[in-house]
Amino acid sequence: MQPKSIPLEQINIQDLFWSKHIDLVKNVIIPYQWEAMNDLIEDAESSHCIENFKIAAKEAEGAFYGAVFQDTDVAKWLEAVGFSLATHKDEALEKMADRVIETIGKAQCEDGYLNTYFTLKAPEDRWTDLCEGHELYTAGHMMEAAVAYYKGTGKKRFLEIVMKFADLICETFGSEAGKIHGYPGHQEVEIGLIKLYEVTGNQRYLEMAKYFIDTRGVGENYFLKEMARPGYQYIFPEFKDYDPRYSQSHLPVREQETAEGHAVRAVYMYCAMADLAKYCKDESLYKACMKLWDNIVTKRMYITGGIGSSGILERFTTDYDLPNEYNYSESCASIGLALFGLRMAQMTKDATFIDVVERALYNTVLAGIALDGKSFFYVNPLEVWPEACIHRTSKEHVKPIRQKWFGVACCPPNIARTLASLGQYIYTVEERTLFVQLFISNDTCIPLENENIQVQLTTCFPQNNSYTLHIAKPNAPIKVALRVPDYAETYKVMVNGEEAPYAVEKGYAYILIDAESEINVSFLAPARWIYANPSVRADVGKVALQRGPLVYCLEEKDNGDNLSSLYVDTTKAIEEMPSANWKGIVELKVSGKRVETESWDKAKLYSTHKPKMVDTTLQAIPYPYWNNRGVGEMLVWMKTFN
Amino acid sequence: MQPKSIPLEQINIQDLFWSKHIDLVKNVIIPYQWEAMNDLIEDAESSHCIENFKIAAKEAEGAFYGAVFQDTDVAKWLEAVGFSLATHKDEALEKMADRVIETIGKAQCEDGYLNTYFTLKAPEDRWTDLCEGHELYTAGHMMEAAVAYYKGTGKKRFLEIVMKFADLICETFGSEAGKIHGYPGHQEVEIGLIKLYEVTGNQRYLEMAKYFIDTRGVGENYFLKEMARPGYQYIFPEFKDYDPRYSQSHLPVREQETAEGHAVRAVYMYCAMADLAKYCKDESLYKACMKLWDNIVTKRMYITGGIGSSGILERFTTDYDLPNEYNYSESCASIGLALFGLRMAQMTKDATFIDVVERALYNTVLAGIALDGKSFFYVNPLEVWPEACIHRTSKEHVKPIRQKWFGVACCPPNIARTLASLGQYIYTVEERTLFVQLFISNDTCIPLENENIQVQLTTCFPQNNSYTLHIAKPNAPIKVALRVPDYAETYKVMVNGEEAPYAVEKGYAYILIDAESEINVSFLAPARWIYANPSVRADVGKVALQRGPLVYCLEEKDNGDNLSSLYVDTTKAIEEMPSANWKGIVELKVSGKRVETESWDKAKLYSTHKPKMVDTTLQAIPYPYWNNRGVGEMLVWMKTFN
Structure with missing residues (x-):
């Protein structure tokens, strides 16, 4: 018997800390996302994703609209619905989902192919652009959704649809002559296929996932070959001058020792590698997972469990490069990290993996959604100065306020499915x-x-x-x-x-x-001062506050502006007190000093005059709760003079 | 009599500090740039700009290649040649330049129009894309070059060519019916027209410059109107979703109170505004110049005289937003700031403007060129960690090593002409x-x-x-x-x-x-500790070293890696000593501490264990000389614990 999580339908969570977030999924996010997918929300970016399926199903007329991976919004919604129905029956919601699944069934091609972008827009281009087309990525999300829906409702229709698609994929890809010897531009189908194997027991799906992982980065890069084709048209202009590191296809996966490229792609791949290591008893894959995990958690992860520090291309950069105010640290990447960590923990029976999983869930993942469930962060900086996050500048990607919805709407439904499936981590x-x-x-x-x-x-x-x-x-x-x-x-x-x-x-x-x-x-787990490895240049001379799994931050609301001008005194006690803002939450008070700005001669930008310091008290709240009381500065790593 | 600089041909500079840089212009940069313009340099980006003129002049066959503003490389080269010939006669060089000027004359259209991009590639599109086409920008550089060449050699041929073009511009643009009521997407022609007025006395050129300045940002934005035209094609993809602030066309210039948008565009415009304030005795323009200057030097300028802190779109951002490790601070922007400051100093007879001019020239402008004159910085950060400046990430624009040449080669020739015309500032x-x-x-x-x-x-x-x-x-x-x-x-x-x-x-x-x-x-001007206004979040708790006009920096070569882990003790004396690296240069030695990285448990990225500190001595060199001894870390703002 393999180590495994408990089926969600057998877990009933009623938790002081988590329930208020989890309940948002069925009460707010699923209905809200339904409206978003049907373009019913004012001032939000258009989705059109349900309409795309209706058009492909010939239930409506019109043209495809949206990104190549627009279908995944529907998939992630159905997955969240599946998770939610597992623990909270809801007939009306189930009926709504069944109808969508019927439409999806009708939108599926005769041979099993399922993707409204290519079906409606470029049927002849099927599988010709694995790098940018996201067909396998979309397929993977469909598979995950179908498995969740089957587990949550016992209904097989959706599962049958994706199995037919999975069968087509198995017939299309592989090492045999006549098959495509490629692999996905955005990993995800591997996870989907493995989940399909887990519920069906069909070894073929596991082998297909293994083929994609084994082939990746071996020999001549498949994506560069695609792009070298005469007349190749880029879907994403930013993919010109493509770096195979971006999609972890620069080396065979077993030879990869550092976490490179697009962070979400990376961790989704590592999840599949961990699953395959387990099911195939593949020692070399296990070792690669260990090395990659180690590289992330000892050199490339924020204290909040955020990963992927570059604001451009959402990438890992290099060891210890963890800037706090212009990083990306996508919510989805931390979700992927938690999924990877859970797999590693189960395989190794080592709780230190869960320390990281917990760090990611309690901090970055939770920060991604507002307390009212209606707005979301894609990007999770550790230091924000709203005035400097300006349109069309180096910090445009840093949003000082959660957003209603996104054109590329991966994070909101991903957070929803994570909250709805939180039970798997317990x-x-x-x-x-x-x-x-x-x-x-x-x-x-x-x-x-x-x-x-x-x-x-x-x-x-x-x-x-x-x-x-x-x-x-x-x-x-x-x-x-x-x-x-x-x-x-x-x-x-x-x-x-x-x-x-x-x-x-x-x-x-x-x-x-x-x-x-x-x-x-x-156990005793008082609030503590945390230091970063001094090789993390951004954090030298700074400390963070952590109490249990929660990382704390300063907000302008409690501490005035210019949080960079604050110093904490680490020799003084950290005072724990019940939050006046949120029930069941501990806030922290610490002593420190403030570099005084008022007495500075404003006619001088630079001067030999040393700024004055005054005593002050600083108040910190849990990082995931920041930006729930209006727009303002926020800071995790605080200066210290001792 | 208006206050003015001395004609360059009357100034003979023989200076311990500057001559080694200035001499590079005639000995290295002008010949090197000639080779670059003729595509004779291996491994450098292709220029093709001389060839474009030959093709337009029917001296060669082929197609245009390069950016819309490719002609300006030739113009800036000729301007540097003009400045150089003013002080150092060189028959062979003059003959070479004369030949280029003959080709330019032949490339000019019957009616005076001069621009090889539009002439060769899209003659019917002339003046239809003022925002992106750079025709007026290119014209301005041609005018500046022709004036410099005339002053340096006394020869009128080039001047006649650009006057014919200037006359066409005067007939084409203006408030009268039938004329185009637009203004340049990149300011520069205003400066060119004013210089043409200065040498010819022709009032018409001054009035044309005044029209462009007076019209800018008034009423409906001209560029947005252009872009709203059916079928409008973007030359620069990044101009989609155009922000008029980018080109300082968001408000009438007299109503602008903060330095906004693309920094080079901004300061070139302010130069023209200052000239017009002087020649037209325009009090409102003078006041606007004072406000904009004040905004830059008290809120938006680096201690090195760098301006434009965003790495995307080379923009100003907001007050006190001066990040040190991912800023842009283009060399050309500091050159423009020096030109603006010189005009303000002459108009006001106030030496504090020269303090800023000197800061820009001795630091950012000089840092832009290697000591051997063969490589250049476009971007001038104040803190560099080479390993983190990675291809296709948030810090890709930060180059830890000077570059040989650029596709958009504005900075090298701009630095050359600045060095060649340094006399004007004395x-x-x-x-x-x-x-x-x-x-x-x-x-x-x-x-x-x-x-x-x-x-x-x-x-x-x-x-x-x-x-x-x-x-x-x-x-x-x-x-x-x-x-x-x-x-x-x-x-x-x-x-x-x-x-x-x-x-x-x-x-x-x-x-x-x-x-x-x-x-x-x-005068006594010992090395001193400099503090930034504490509103500059990036510099709180840090000090810089300055001695006279020179800002100092730490380099990895002298101080080991991880410069962020160093602290200086500001209570100890700063030791001045002659440089062992460069003759006539003072280096500085200060006491401090280093956060020890070796004793940190590398298995832990975060820990309650406080890192150790050890005593150390730090050695600083002048900022403009950084990266002349190989690639390594560099840092201007140093942490201090007192």
Whole structure:
């Protein structure tokens, strides 16, 4: 039995911290996204994606509109709907989704091909532009959506549609003569195919995914060959002068040792590599995953779990290059990082992977969506000065306010599906071991070897650093592996009122249970000053505040403007206090100094006159909650003079 | 009599600091640029600009190649040649230039129109795309070149060619019915027309310049109207979604209070505004110039005299937004700032304008060219980490090494003409007052009212802070206005061996001379710590080193890598010492600390463990000399803990 997550329909999350975000999915985001996909939202960028399917299905007349990957908006919506229906039945929503799926079925070509852009706009160009066409990427999202919808509803129609498409892909691509020896320009179909294999057991899909991964970056670059074709037309002007690193096709995947190129493409590929390492017991893929993971988390990741520091082409750059005010750190990339980390954690049974997963989920992913669920961040800087984020300049990509919707709308539905599927991160089971990964209140039926067992986790985490795990009586002893998070300064486990001994292995405290048990876990995890490796040039002389998994930030609202002029005194205590803004949230107060701007002679931009410093108190809020109280400056890494 | 510079042919510069740079113009840059224009340099971007003229002149066959403004490379070369011939006769060079001018004459259309792009590629599109076509910009550079060549050689042929073109422009543009009511997309023709007016006295050219300035930004934006035309084709894809601020056409020029948009366009326009304010005694233009100058120098200028902080579209951004590691600060923009400042200084007789001119010339302009004259910077960052300046990322525009040549080759010839015309900045004369602006050794015939007078300035500035001015006996008393630079901590004037009293007005120490005089000026100007206005977020908690006009920087070569990890101790003395690298140059040594990277646990990117600090000594070199000893990190603004 492979280590795996719990099926979502068996997990009921009711959590002080997360439920308010998760509930947004069914109450706000799914309906809102439905309106966006049908162009019913004023002042938002046009989507047209439902209409594209209707036109392809001959239910409507008109022309295709949108990006080559416009279909994925529908796919991601259906995936979120699938996840949501798994835990919250909703007949009206299911009916709506079924209708869309019927349209998708009609939009599918005779031979299984499914893509409204090419079907409507350029049927003869099918598979001729793997680099830019996004057909396989779109296919992958369709597969993921169909699997989620099948799991959430038990209905097979959508699954059948994508299997027919997957079969066509298997017939079209491969090493055999007559097949296309290419691979996707944007990885994603590999994940989709593997999920299809997981629900159908059809080995062919796994092998297709393996072919794409094995072939990538081997020999002459496939995309450069495509582009060298006479008359090749670029879909994306920015793809001229193409760098194969961008799509991780610069080297065979097993030879890649640093995370390169477009961050979302990268982590989606690493997820597929991790899955294949597991299912195919492929040691070389496993080693490559370990190296790439290590490169990201020790050299190329923000403290918030953001990755991809270049504002141009959403790319990784180089080791320790983590600028705070003009980075990209796309929400989708952190989602991909969490997915990769979960796979690595399950494969290795090493909780340190979950430390990173938790970092990404609690900070960058959550920052991507407003507390009301109606606006989103694509880009997640760690330092924002709104006045300097100007149209058509070097910081245009940095938005000081969440956006309603996007022409390329990957992040909002991706955040939605992540919130709707948060349950997958909480537990892993393998045979008779239950791994407790995240501290989120839930009531769950755990499928162990030979039995199901009911478990309740109750907590006010991250407000309080403790939780109770109630486990029903098992038929035979079970092992419970309790994650010891990297921020825990102490760690105490009580079983049925008595302190229990435990052995820690790779970040898990292992205990054995053979009766109904109430496990109380508590640890000290006070707010702390965090330093970055001094090779991170952007953070030298600075500290960040972290409490549990939450990274904190300063906002102009609490601290006045010019946050760069503030210094914190790390020798003074960090005061924790309940937030006056948000229930169940801890805010932090620290002592420091402010470089005084008022007394500076404004006629002089430069002067030998040293600016004055005055004492001040600084107030910090959790990073994911920034920009929920209007536009203003924000800063994570604070200067310190000690 | 208007205040004015000395004709270049009357100034002979022989200066310890500058001559090695100036001599590059005739010995290296002019010959090198000639080769570049004729595509004789291996591995450099193709120019084809001479060939374009030959084709238009029917001396060769072929098609136009290059940018719409490719002709300006030839113009800027001829301008530099003109300046160079003014002070250094060179028959072979003059013959070469004469031949090019003959070709230009043949390439000119019957009616005076001169532009090989439109003549060869799209004759029917003449004047239809003022925003992007650069015809008036190119015309302006031709005019400037012709004036310089006429002044340098006394030959009129080139001047006649551009006057014929200027006449056509005067017939084509204006408020009268039937004329085009537009203005240039890139300002420059205004300066050219004014220079043409200065040498010909033809009022019509001055009025044409005034029309362009007066019309700009008034009423409906001309460029947006052009772009709204059915079938409009963009020459530059990045001009889609055009922002009139980019070309300073968002408001009538007299209503502009902040420096906006493309920095080179802006300062070229301000130069023309200053000229028109002077010649037309236009108080409203003068006031606008003062406001715009003030906005630049108190809020939008780097300590190096760099301007235009956005790496995208080479733009000004907003007050105090002066990032150090991803800025643009084009060399050409600082040249324009120096030209603007010179005009303002002459108009106001205020030496503080020269403080800025000197800052730009000694730092950014000089940094633009390698010490061997063979490579150039377009972009002038204040902090460089070469490994992070990666192809196709947010810092791609930052080059850690000077480039051989550019497709858009504005900076190299612009630096060449600036060095070749450096004499114009040294003195201003008005009636019987001689203003001494820059401290550069020279032997000059000064045209005062009613007489010419021989003057020698001898100095080892900026190595030593003193100079001697020898003035031949005048027929009547003359006033000498000696600039008191903003960095002078004391100021002493000796005349013929005796300390002389002086009155300071607007940054000038005035003395009266009525006999042959040897004036010795000396001032204390030790290396100093400079702070930025704390509103400059990028520089809070940092200091820069400046000695005289030279800003200093740290290089990896002297200080190891990770310059961001260095702190300076501002309470310790700054040690001045002769450079072991460059003759006549002072280097600086300061005490500080280094955040230790070696002892950091590299498995952790973030940690509660505070990095260690160790004592160190830092060595700084003048900013303009950076990147002359190989590729490495560079940093101007240093952290300080006190």
